[in-house]
Amino acid sequence: MEWKTDALMLGAIDYKDNDKLLTLFTAERGIVRASIKGVKKPSAKLNFAAQPFAFAEYVLVEKGEFYTVKSAYLYDGFYPLRSDIERYYAANSVAEVCKAVAPEHERIETLLVATVQALKELAYTDADCVETLVGYMLLAAGEAGYFIDLDGCGVCGGEIEGEPYFDFDAGHFTCQSCGGGQRASVSTYHTLKKCAALEYDEALVRGGKKRALRLMKVFLGEKTEADLSCVGELLRLCEE
Ligand SMILES: [Zn+2]
Incomplete structure (x- = not known):
């Protein structure tokens, strides 16, 4: 039986003498x-x-459960991603996160749209690649059922002022008086809000980019048990 589908190629390994086995996200x-x-x-x-x-x-x-590619028509190869090392690692991180959260053999259209959108942004715009990746990770986490609440303190509902805490189990920040979780930085909180396209305080995002990416790596790594080594590589590469 033939099946025609839009798909994003997330990884290929050698298979038999001249073939490859593709991981396709449909x-x-x-x-x-x-x-x-x-x-x-x-x-x-x-x-x-x-x-x-x-x-x-x-x-x-x-x-049965096996698929073979008969033909393909390319929409986009995102070729500019190969000309900049940070963008290349950010794109590989998108693929890595996608593989970690996407279900097998189950419909999940919004995540495919978001993944293609993130790659477009990395390949064709001047958007900051770490911010694009963090925004994608927040969305992917939510799609996988690990939503991060960025609407003030997750316990009392108050504003986040001063250095907050982050509760990795609950997926929310808490204010200084509520406490709990691990110490985080107010710049991490505002950078995450920025990446999620929420209202944020521009004066408070300074120094938060790598911290926000690190937090998302630990959070998604714990939830999905994925290694996320490309995200780690990008953290080593990128400047604040
Ligand atoms: Zn509170």
Whole structure:
């Protein structure tokens, strides 16, 4: 049986002599794996469909639980991502986070749209790549059921003033008087609000970018048990 679907290519490993096994993120069935024939030869027609971040319409042949790529039509290869090392690691981090939270064989359309949108922003705009990634991680966390509440103190509902705490179990910040969780920085709180496109205080985001990314890495790493090593690499690479 043939199945035509829009999908984002999140990873490829060698398979048999000349083939590869792709991890494809589809809207209708979440993550599926599909083999693609002959793409280790440089001249293969479908090479583009086995490249990282390829967003394409794939025609898959379905046999039980196995899929084989029959043909593909490329929408976007996000090629500018390869020309800047920070953007490249940010894009790989998006793919890594997506793989960590996306369900297998289950419909999850909004996450696919958000993932493609994040890659577009990284490839074609001047947006800060760490902020784009943090915004994506917040959204992906919410999609996976690990929503982070950024609306003031998660216990008393009051404003966050001074150095807050972050409760990793509950996924919220708490004010100084409520306490609990781990010490966090007010710049982390406001940077997360900025990345989530919420109202934030510009004077308080300074120095918060790497802290916000680090917090999201620990939070999502704990929830999904994923290693998130690309996010770690980006943290080493990027300047505040
Ligand atoms: Zn409070």
